[in-house]
Amino acid sequence: MDEKAATILVVDDEEDIREVLKDRLEFSSYRVLTASNGVEGLARIRVERPDVVLLDLQMPVLDGLGMLQGIAAGQLETCVIIMTAHGTIQRAVQAMKGGATDFLLKPIDPEDVERVIRRALEQARLRRENLRLQQALREAQDQLLLEMQRELRIAHEMQMGLMPQESPTIAGFEIAGMCVPANEVGGDYFNYVWLDEGRTRLAFLVADVSGKGMAAATVTMRFNEVLRYEVQGRSAPQDILRGLDAALRGRIGELTFVTGCIGALDVAKRVVRIASAAHPMAYHYTAKDGLVRQVAPSGLPMGMTLPPGVGGDYPEVEALMEAGDLLVIYSDGIPEAQDAKGAFYEDARVAEVIRGRAGQASAQTLMDHLLRDVDEFRGEIPQLDDMTVVVVKCLE
């Protein structure tokens, strides 16, 4: 800003003083406004936004200290230079504490007033520049933050978009599944795949890539494609797990592996064959006796770097589904959820929820209830790991 183009507001109840200062400062090419008391002065500041205010202390209506308070209260950006003929140290200190930039004693030396104005303008310029730079820095940082948030949000949407948005319709059965990631992105995954054109056999799978966040998420996205090919021409869960294991080995990082459990439902026979890759969290609820049994057999994780000949073996178990029976597969984010005291939710409580709700609940409501129960258990403690559940219910 050109200093000479600066606007000066002179606030004084004595017309002589206003006129003398106005002439002098206009001669020096400042734009000069005047006011005869604090109320008028505040009104002019609001409209004209002067760069500097030369402010008399003793005035009628609203005095200088009152006007200083008005400037502070209204957060009006200007520099105030106090002028007074009735100076005491107390009032000078009061004015400075009230936000004045400088203090001039009347009668005012014209040289002096211009020197003080120049100094105030320079100080204001520096303060504005400083504020501008601070704001630019903040905006740049906010922008970066927004862009990164957007990218991570997209990764989240992309990952969630790979999992089923709705459940398949199966005569005599209900199925529901959901993945609740702890971060924007994570390593949990579930899916349903028809194993034949005639839709007589449906595979459902819950998997969990080791690690968290983006590292795990990128592997789940690739896993989604690998799964699609590895189910082709296969119907036994053990064969699918074996295919996935072989396809992942050496391709997902030496320290990364995938645990998972696959159930393959033969809709006509009402039999689910289950195989597990280090993913024991699968329960079968039998309505006739009200019991909940763990049904996942043992097996090593998929994609691990193992000596030749080790792993790749996935025994199967069978579960016969009768009316009211449930099959629930879930990820370790559920039993490992912790409350404020550090206690775990644990598998036993999952079994309890299944037993307690199996009678009345649909697959969907049982799943919702389980996830809500974990949330309530955790209380204020944030969710630290992804949670995934698939529930299959035999209706008739």
Add this chain to the structure above:
Amino acid sequence: MDEKAATILVVDDEEDIREVLKDRLEFSSYRVLTASNGVEGLARIRVERPDVVLLDLQMPVLDGLGMLQGIAAGQLETCVIIMTAHGTIQRAVQAMKGGATDFLLKPIDPEDVERVIRRALEQARLRRENLRLQQALREAQDQLLLEMQRELRIAHEMQMGLMPQESPTIAGFEIAGMCVPANEVGGDYFNYVWLDEGRTRLAFLVADVSGKGMAAATVTMRFNEVLRYEVQGRSAPQDILRGLDAALRGRIGELTFVTGCIGALDVAKRVVRIASAAHPMAYHYTAKDGLVRQVAPSGLPMGMTLPPGVGGDYPEVEALMEAGDLLVIYSDGIPEAQDAKGAFYEDARVAEVIRGRAGQASAQTLMDHLLRDVDEFRGEIPQLDDMTVVVVKCLE
């Protein structure tokens, strides 16, 4: 902080005043230190970090205003209350502008001094609290920024890790390839795949997922897996593109598509068969006549949502590779690079670089030269799109 436990430093050259204030303030349970001039006072501030300094203006060695300057210069966190018997308005204003918190006139009223100290302590407490909150906010934001940067960096590493880290060894040929993403992650992709166990036929591919950043990156990561399966049992580029197209349709978002060019080199016959999915950027340099010809035939992008029967047709062309011949496939980030005047790099300049360098350069140095030439062309303008190049050179 308990106000009563606050430390007060009294700086005055008159011993009587120091003693009176010390007694009075100690009686009120303040911890009181004394100094008899500004130099001593500054030394005590540095060591004892008093909460409040009661500072005489007129002193030998270093006076009050000098000591105020020392406090400001040393960025010493304390509240200074000026005490003076020789007050003028100018000096009071000077002291306040110099950073003093308040101003007391001697002889000092003991009630007054305690009131002013309490006010200064409260003000200091608020200022500290404010600074602490500002800093906590800044740290939280920095932490978030760091975590997000880390996640995006991981996505970058994951994506880059899917592309070849080194080139295959082929008798009689050299091959070099590189992807330079514009952002942390992007939609460009390249790879080499042996089409048979005996390694007699090598496919090399450059692909570009539409869109940018994370959205495109997640599709390239999935594309990497799909490619692996779709090359199986196939040797003709047109069949591979057809397989990829069918596998991607309806699975990568309605508005997303993948362009790409595949060359399949028969090492023994020295013939490259080339097919392209809307990716015309492939040049064949023939050493015998020094000419550069575009060799990518036309074809629609892969994975597009098209009416039934439309697309999926990828004609092939053949290029015979003789000693010194080059095949260069690259992505549109190269011809579409812009300089400060908005001019494009353009395919013609790629052809020019190939022609100019083909004689002396290895596949690797030609690729490096092309990428460097684009960088130099762009100058200060940032890279806006990913750049990928694969160069195959026939050696003998």
